[in-house]
């Protein structure tokens with residue numbers, strides 16, 4: 001598939017920038033993956049987190065529910081509150097903010113980052129925070145910065161991979177002083193997302209299922225896919241000062257050498273050796289990833305493109321998905337009748353356990 005898309009904005013800085021020091025006042029670099037769920041973000045995050053200068057911590061935006069409320073397990077095997085790393089991050093965040101639980105930040109999080117009502121009230125609050133910040137805006141930004149400071153201090157890393165996906169959180173980060181934000185807008189064929197969200201899961205925190213998942217109707221999945229992708233594109237345009245890129249799931253799994261070279265340009269880190277190891281069949285191993293796709297609990301992630309939707313999604317659902325979302329999918333370079341991938345490219349799952 002072509003990687004030329006009309007909504008893309010090219011990066012401008014070269015790869016392998018100096019990594020911020022682990023001490024002092026250098027900004028903390030955050031590589032933020034945004035887009036719709038079920039687009040391969042957890043696998044991508046695991047691969048990005050394999051770089052020695054980074055720490056990948058999963059969906060930071062979800063820690064307010066997934067770790068403490070749902071008692072989800074960290075990818076190290078411990079329950080979130082029992083993981084030494086997350087306990088250390090929590091304690092330090094409480095020291096920095098004066099709060100005593102993640103839940104106390106929930107209302108502010110919703111006010112600025114919820115996608116309910118299409119995220120329009122939240123976008124308006126963020127506009128105000130950018131131009132005429134109130135005291136509450138300042139508190140929200142300080143709490144946002146504090147979580148990344150806590151991660152950096154506890155792990156000793158100044159480059160943090162956050163796969164929260166929510167594009168409104170990306171905007172929060174762009175407004176937060178003291179962060180050097182790099183945005184990866186990850187997208188996938190809408191029909192792949194629809195197929196993935198049709199699957200049902202029972203609650204199983206130990207294996208990464210924090211809550212029950214019922215099959216999602218086609219129209220809701222397409223609406224969610226469209227809203228998150230349009231918002232992600234809008235965030236990139238609203239914040240040209242943050243280096244960013246559009247990345248398609250189908251491209252990074254099929255052409256990892258080429259696509260990870262693009263990722264290197266945006267992140268300032270050399271991902272060439274990691275791409276070569278992935279192509280050679282070597283896995284990456286998530287360390288302390290909380291929240292996100294249950295593949296994080298499988299111990300190892302391999303490069304294995306998933307095109308199951310092509311065979312398994314009923315034709316009527318393919319047609320409805322394209323009728324509702326094809327106009328936007330075309331903007332990202334997708335075709336109504338994509339070429340069938342080579343047999344060796346077709347995997348059974350997005351990321352396989354070793």
Ligand SMILES: [Zn+2]
Pocket residue numbers: 074075076077078083084085086287288289
């Ligand atoms: Zn852990």
